[in-house]
Amino acid sequence: MTLTELRYIVAVYRERHFGRAAESCYVSQPTLSAAVKKLEQELGVDIFERSKQDISVTPVGEQVIQQAQRVLEEAEKLKLISQVGKDQLTGALRIGAIYTIGPYLLPHIIPELRKNAPNMPLVIEENFTARLREKLKAGQLDAIIIALPFDEPGVLTLPLYDEPFVAVLPASHPLTQKDSIRIKDLARENLLLLGEGHCFREQVLEACPECRDANISGGAFHQTIEGSSIETIRHMVVSGIGVTILPCTAAGTDKYARRLLQIKRLKNPEPKRCVALAWRTSFPRPKAIEVLRRSITNSALSCVKYK
Numbered sequence: 001m002t003l004t005e006l007r008y009i010v011a012v013y014r015e016r017h018f019g020r021a022a023e024s025c026y027v028s029q030p031t032l033s034a035a036v037k038k039l040e041q042e043l044g045v046d047i048f049e050r051s052k053q054d055i056s057v058t059p060v061g062e063q064v065i066q067q068a069q070r071v072l073e074e075a076e077k078l079k080l081i082s083q084v085g086k087d088q089l090t091g092a093l094r095i096g097a098i099y100t101i102g103p104y105l106l107p108h109i110i111p112e113l114r115k116n117a118p119n120m121p122l123v124i125e126e127n128f129t130a131r132l133r134e135k136l137k138a139g140q141l142d143a144i145i146i147a148l149p150f151d152e153p154g155v156l157t158l159p160l161y162d163e164p165f166v167a168v169l170p171a172s173h174p175l176t177q178k179d180s181i182r183i184k185d186l187a188r189e190n191l192l193l194l195g196e197g198h199c200f201r202e203q204v205l206e207a208c209p210e211c212r213d214a215n216i217s218g219g220a221f222h223q224t225i226e227g228s229s230i231e232t233i234r235h236m237v238v239s240g241i242g243v244t245i246l247p248c249t250a251a252g253t254d255k256y257a258r259r260l261l262q263i264k265r266l267k268n269p270e271p272k273r274c275v276a277l278a279w280r281t282s283f284p285r286p287k288a289i290e291v292l293r294r295s296i297t298n299s300a301l302s303c304v305k306y307k
Contacts, residue, residue: 005039006068008032013065014138077284088287089117096125096132096144100200104249112295128197143279157278161304165271167264169243176262183266187211190242192233204245207271248303
């Protein structure tokens with residue numbers, strides 16, 4: 001059994017395809033397949049179930065792969081320990097963020113990181129929570145920024161700040177005349193939401209159950225019109241097709257003049273989400289996590305409440 005063989009089975013687990021796994025490991029597919037088979041024979045178990053259409057992981061294979069990931073991370077720790085004085089703030093940090101956080105938080109924290117850790121560039125991925133979870137577990141990402149709840153064995157989660165939701169409306173909309181509005185008032189409007197897979201969509205619908213099944217009178221549109229991104233939804237609001245609910249940092253007061261777009265607070269209880277940082281307990285660069293956390297809490301986002 002070798003570390004290389006462990007890397008190969010983790011790659012196959014990640015890619016669910018021997019060819020792509022081989023490419024990611026920079027070896028030929030026959031080389032990788034032979035090494036995986038050799039490891040299975042040595043352990044006396046099948047790690048993967050193979051078919052022409054699919055590759056799945058056996059129950060015992062799941063346990064083997066989880067242990068392989070821990071072994072590989074411990075091997076990385078050995079490298080750090082063996083290099084006395086190794087600077088944990090040198091070298092790329094691979095972070096992930098969900099789509100509704102990344103574009104609005106990262107511009108604030110990157111200047112802080114450049115100041116406090118100039119030799120630690122970021123490799124950034126935006127994705128859905130489920131995909132970021134998988135990549136964090138597989139060791140493809142070092143830390144992720146997500147919205148709670150988030151629970152995963154072997155992962156530490158640190159709440160960072162509470163972020164209220166706000167209503168975003170065309171400037172000519174009658175509701176803009178109110179100082180604040182109730183979230184259920186929006187159930188009677190064309191409500192623009194992100195598509196399936198976005199956790200923020202579910203958080204909005206949880207805060208506004210009336211919005212889930214409401215229909216516009218006359219049936220011209222379904223009340224919940226989907227957009228592919230926050231930016232697309234904001235453009236549609238300005239165009240006059242409907243209203244939306246957004247995290248306050250993504251509301252975009254700087255994107256359009258007030259004559260086109262209005263942002264309104266929602267009445268108590270004010271809907272909100274808790275944004276958090278998550279990383280594996282075995283990650284060998286705790287100082288990198290700390291400087292990332294500090295950069296986020298020093299980011300001075302105007303509408304959030306830091307923990």
